[in-house]
Amino acid sequence: MKHDSSLPELSFFERVYQVARQIPLGKVTSYGAIAKAIGSAQSARMVGYAMNASHALPDVPAHRVVNRNGLLTGKHHFQGTSLMQQLLENEGITVVNNQIVAFEKHFWQPEIQR
DNA sequence: AAGGTGACCGGCC
DNA sequence: TGGCCGGCCACCT
Numbered sequence: 001m002k003h004d005s006s007l008p009e010l011s012f013f014e015r016v017y018q019v020a021r022q023i024p025l026g027k028v029t030s031y032g033a034i035a036k037a038i039g040s041a042q043s044a045r046m047v048g049y050a051m052n053a054s055h056a057l058p059d060v061p062a063h064r065v066v067n068r069n070g071l072l073t074g075k076h077h078f079q080g081t082s083l084m085q086q087l088l089e090n091e092g093i094t095v096v097n098n099q100i101v102a103f104e105k106h107f108w109q110p111e112i113q114r
Numbered sequence: 115a116a117g118g119t120g121a122c123c124g125g126c127c
Numbered sequence: 128t129g130g131c132c133g134g135c136c137a138c139c140t
Contacts, residue, residue: 012136031122035135043135044122050137051121067122074121084121119139126132 012040016050017057019110023064026091027108028100030068037110052077063087070103 010018015038023029031051032044040046047065051074054060063084067073075084075098085095094101 032124035122040135042123042133045120045134046122046136048121049119053138062121065121068124072121077121115140117140120137123134124132127130 012038012043012046013050013053015113016047017054017060019113020051020054020060020062020065022110023061023108025061026093026106028064028066028070028088028093028103028106029108029110030066032068033110034065036112038113048074064091064108066100066103070100070107072098072100 016034019034019037030044031047032041034047035041035044051060051062051065054062055077062074063078065074072084072088072095075082078084078087085098088095088100093106100106
């Protein structure tokens with residue numbers, strides 16, 4: 001039978017964006033943490049892919065997503081050579097050699113989505 | 115239309 | 128210390 005009252009499932013990308021939009025100003029998280037939060041812990045790579053596609057979307061703070069070591073691995077996907085770093089520094093985060101200083105202190109742990 | 119390719123991560127030498 | 132590998136899955140030829 002048709003029990004089709006279920007809501008349309010959000011796509012993988014949409015779930016990524018849903019989490020990313022929650023990252024508070026002045027905080028950062030990692031690709032892997034987002035992957036885990038949407039129940040797809042081993043798909044960190046796809047999170048990176050999704051961030052790449054988030055370019056045009058409003059309210060997706062892609063600059064607040066870095067790799068597990070606090071390295072700005074996505075910086076080359078922003079315009080200019082240091083835009084990502086500057087956006088972060090505007091929010092009070094210090095970056096040296098593409099690495100966030102006191103990373104743990106700024107890390108924001110996404111809540112598990114359900 | 116099948117296969118290569120990632121803004122990754124954890125595990126393993 | 129550093130490199131490789133497998134897993135994941137949407138895009139792009």
